[in-house]
Amino acid sequence: MAAPTSGLGPLGNLLLLLLLATPTWVASVSHRHPKSPANSVRDVACGQPVLPGKILGGMAAPDQKWPWQVSLHFSGLHVCGGSILSAYWVLTAAHCFDSGKKIETFDVYVGLTDLSVATRYTQWLEVNKLIIHPTYMWFHPVGGDVALLQLKSPIVFSDSVLPVCLPPPNLSLHGLSCWATGWGHVSQQGDSLKQLQEVQLPLIPMLQCQLLYGFTTYFLPEMLCAGDIKNERNVCEGDSGGPLVCKVNQTWVQIGIVSWGRGCAHPLYPGVYANVSYFLNWIHYYLKTTPIPPLPTPSLCSSLTANPSIFVTMLASLLVW
Numbered sequence: 001m002a003a004p005t006s007g008l009g010p011l012g013n014l015l016l017l018l019l020l021a022t023p024t025w026v027a028s029v030s031h032r033h034p035k036s037p038a039n040s041v042r043d044v045a046c047g048q049p050v051l052p053g054k055i056l057g058g059m060a061a062p063d064q065k066w067p068w069q070v071s072l073h074f075s076g077l078h079v080c081g082g083s084i085l086s087a088y089w090v091l092t093a094a095h096c097f098d099s100g101k102k103i104e105t106f107d108v109y110v111g112l113t114d115l116s117v118a119t120r121y122t123q124w125l126e127v128n129k130l131i132i133h134p135t136y137m138w139f140h141p142v143g144g145d146v147a148l149l150q151l152k153s154p155i156v157f158s159d160s161v162l163p164v165c166l167p168p169p170n171l172s173l174h175g176l177s178c179w180a181t182g183w184g185h186v187s188q189q190g191d192s193l194k195q196l197q198e199v200q201l202p203l204i205p206m207l208q209c210q211l212l213y214g215f216t217t218y219f220l221p222e223m224l225c226a227g228d229i230k231n232e233r234n235v236c237e238g239d240s241g242g243p244l245v246c247k248v249n250q251t252w253v254q255i256g257i258v259s260w261g262r263g264c265a266h267p268l269y270p271g272v273y274a275n276v277s278y279f280l281n282w283i284h285y286y287l288k289t290t291p292i293p294p295l296p297t298p299s300l301c302s303s304l305t306a307n308p309s310i311f312v313t314m315l316a317s318l319l320v321w
Contacts, residue, residue, distance in 0.1 A: 044157045047165035047245075047252035063113050066181045068164035068254075069196060071109040072149075072241060074101060078115055081182045081242025082108070083254055084163045087154035088128075089287055092241035093257050093274065094136040094147040103130045108151060111161045115183055115194040121160035128152040128293045131286055133279065143220050145259040145274045147241075148286055152293055164245060166284075167253040167277050173203055176246040178226060180258065180271070184239030199233050201226040201244070204270045212268050222278040224256055227270030236261075244273050 050064045070082035070090050082092035090108055097103070104127075111121035128150045135144030155161060181198045209225035210216045226244055227233070244256030256273030276283075 044162060046163045049162065049252070050159045063119075064160050066179075066196065066198065066245075067111075067158075067160050067162040068243065069110075069112070069181050071112050071115065071183065072096060073107045073109065075105050076107075078183055080240045081184075081258065082149070083243040083245075084110060084155060084161070085148075085166065085283075086163055086287065087157070088151050088292060090149040090151065091243075091254070091257065091276075091283070092147050092149060093259055094132045094145045095142055095259070096241050097130060097132065097147060103127050106130075106149075108149065110155055111158070113196040119160065121158050123156060123161065125155065126152045129290070131290075133282060140218075140220055142260045142272075143222065146257060146279050146282070148283065150290060150293065153295060164243060165251055165253040166280060167248075167255050169277055169280050171248065171253070171255070171277060173224070173246075173255065176203065176248065176255075178203060178244055178246040178255065180226070180239065180242065180244050182239030182242040182258065184236040184242075199228070201228055201233065201271070204229075209270055209272070212270065213262070219272070222275050223259070224273050224275045225270040226256065226273060229268065229270065 047068075049067050068084040070084060070092070071078050072080040072082050072090075072092060074096075080092055080096035082090045085091050097106075106127050108125045108127060110123050110125070111119060131148040131150070133144040133146040136146070137143060157163075177200065179198055179200050181196060183194070183196060204212075204225040204227060206219060206223075206225065210219055212229075213219075239258045242258045243254045244258065245252045245254050247253075254276050256276060259272050259274045261271045262269045
């Protein structure tokens with residue numbers, strides 16, 4: 001699509017044009033009706049997978065290790081990741097919904113590690129409401145890159161499907177061990193795998209990230225950087241909206257949302273994430289004030305046990321700019 005207006009003035013537009021001069025990416029079953037709504041909305045501990053703790057340069061993620069991972073589909077194809085916040089809410093990136101895509105064409109899958117095979121924990125859920133942060137693209141082409149999805153029916157929690165914790169507002173990022181997960185590209189040639197990938201990524205100070213990109217004014221306070229520059233490990237297209245999580249006091253908290261970068265796995269360019277702590281008040285406001293939707297009327301659908309494959313094809317690329 002055409003490059004959006006940056007809102008940064010002549011200098012900002014010039015920087016945007018310079019950035020666009022090189023390859024840039026914006027990282028890009030059956031319906032399960034719960035037997036009892038009370039079982040799906042019961043209190044569960046966030047950030048506590050059963051298993052203790054291939055994105056580019058990563059490795060296949062074991063089942064149940066990242067139970068909050070979401071696969072967001074557009075017209076039947078995986079386009080973005082996301083994370084479970086509660087029975088009715090998913091956190092993802094705003095840019096996943098660009099280009100006038102209708103919300104009715106999106107589906108949410110949880111309980112998946114292999115995009116081609118559903119398990120008994122896999123659930124397909126429809127989106128009831130999309131809430132995009134009001135500052136998205138106002139001051140920056142990918143600023144305010146945060147979105148909330150409210151589901152029509154609640155997620156059924158299990159060992160394979162659990163929420164992630166939101167960070168405290170004053171969380172110090174120093175010395176944290178952080179991981180990114182997703183189904184994005186695993187090579188600079190655009191290869192992708194159907195198996196969920198995981199990769200450990202060191203956080204990179206903002207000043208260093210600005211110097212690596214060559215633009216000190218292009219980064220907003222709401223952003224953070226992570227990437228394994230030495231080993232060329234990073235997130236890539238198709239990982240957009242997915243979580244960057246860190247272990248804090250034996251609990252996994254989500255500190256980032258995969259947002260944008262330049263040249264997947266280029267040694268000099270870390271991935272850039274929306275800083276979850278920056279948007280905490282906005283997230284909590286909608287989680288607390290938005291009414292729960294009425295439960296949909298059960299409808300006939302195909303059986304998971306009869307046809308375990310959901311026949312999902314990875315989207316080759318997600319071109320946003």
